[in-house]
Amino acid sequence: MVPTVGNIVPRYQVGCTKADTSKRYLEGWHKKQSSTDDVRKSKSGYFTAFGVDLSPDNMAVAIVYFVQGVLGLARLAVSFYLKDDLHLDPAETAVISGFSSLPWLIKPIYGFISDSIPLYGYRRRSYLILSGFLGTLSWSLMATVVNSKYGAGFSILLGSLSVAFSDVVVDSMVVERARGESQSTSGSLQSLCWGSSAFGGIVSAYFSGSLVDAYGVSSCK
Numbered sequence: 001m002v003p004t005v006g007n008i009v010p011r012y013q014v015g016c017t018k019a020d021t022s023k024r025y026l027e028g029w030h031k032k033q034s035s036t037d038d039v040r041k042s043k044s045g046y047f048t049a050f051g052v053d054l055s056p057d058n059m060a061v062a063i064v065y066f067v068q069g070v071l072g073l074a075r076l077a078v079s080f081y082l083k084d085d086l087h088l089d090p091a092e093t094a095v096i097s098g099f100s101s102l103p104w105l106i107k108p109i110y111g112f113i114s115d116s117i118p119l120y121g122y123r124r125r126s127y128l129i130l131s132g133f134l135g136t137l138s139w140s141l142m143a144t145v146v147n148s149k150y151g152a153g154f155s156i157l158l159g160s161l162s163v164a165f166s167d168v169v170v171d172s173m174v175v176e177r178a179r180g181e182s183q184s185t186s187g188s189l190q191s192l193c194w195g196s197s198a199f200g201g202i203v204s205a206y207f208s209g210s211l212v213d214a215y216g217v218s219s220c221k
Contacts, residue, residue, distance in 0.1 A: 052192045057173065060128060062196040064170040067135075068163060069200020074139065076208040078156065081142075086149050096153045103161040110168040128169050135162035 047054045054062070082088045082096065110127075119126035138158035146152050174193060178186040 052188045058177075058189075058192065060125075061170045061173055062192055064128070064166050065193045065196040066200040068167065069197040069202075070204045071163065072201065072204030073208045073211060074159070077212050078142070078152075080212060082149075082152065086147075086152060088149055092149060096149065096156060099153055100156045100160040103157070103164040107164055107168050110165045111172060114169055114172070124169050124173055128166055131162045131166035131169065135159055135166075138162065 052058055079093075082093050088096075114123050114127045119130070135158075138155045142152065142155045142159075146155050170193075174189060178189055
């Protein structure tokens with residue numbers, strides 16, 4: 001032990017001040033709070049990805065972003081279908097592609113509709129489910145019934161409308177969840193969204209060519 005004389009502070013304690021003590025106390029308090037938050041999150045019963053609980057609503061958001069990324073599978077098949085099966089020239093193909101982009105130009109209208117006209121008491125979930133059914137219908141028609149350029153254009157337009165509407169809905173859901181949250185939580189939610197979209201793009205890039213080559217572009221020949 002180092003002896004002390006009167007009120008003289010030993011040399012090894014000279015650097016220890018009240019500010020250092022307060023700093024250590026605050027660091028310990030923050031660690032305690034973070035550990036408490038971790039326990040609370042673990043008790044929610046959901047798996048986590050990118051620091052976000054995969055609740056049903058968050059899973060719906062992630063799935064929509066994944067679909068946007070994986071749509072390359074359909075785009076490649078549609079390009080071959082228009083060129084090889086319907087024998088459209090580049091000008092006609094460009095016209096159909098232009099019409100398919102129209103639903104993306106009026107996206108603010110979808111937000112106004114979902115906010116003003118709730119279906120069965122829901123402003124988000126009902127329109128998200130409706131968009132899913134609309135997209136399923138459009139691609140089912142493309143695969144089984146459509147055999148003309150007009151039918152193809154109509155089905156592609158419906159599919160584009162379903163994706164555009166669902167994109168507006170999930171964007172509004174992300175904004176609602178990020179409002180009032182910390183910056184880290186908002187960033188984690190954005191990471192989940194863009195990570196899901198990137199994963200869908202990877203799946204599309206890897207499987208699009210092989211799937212079209214193995215199964216063709218339409219089930220009705």
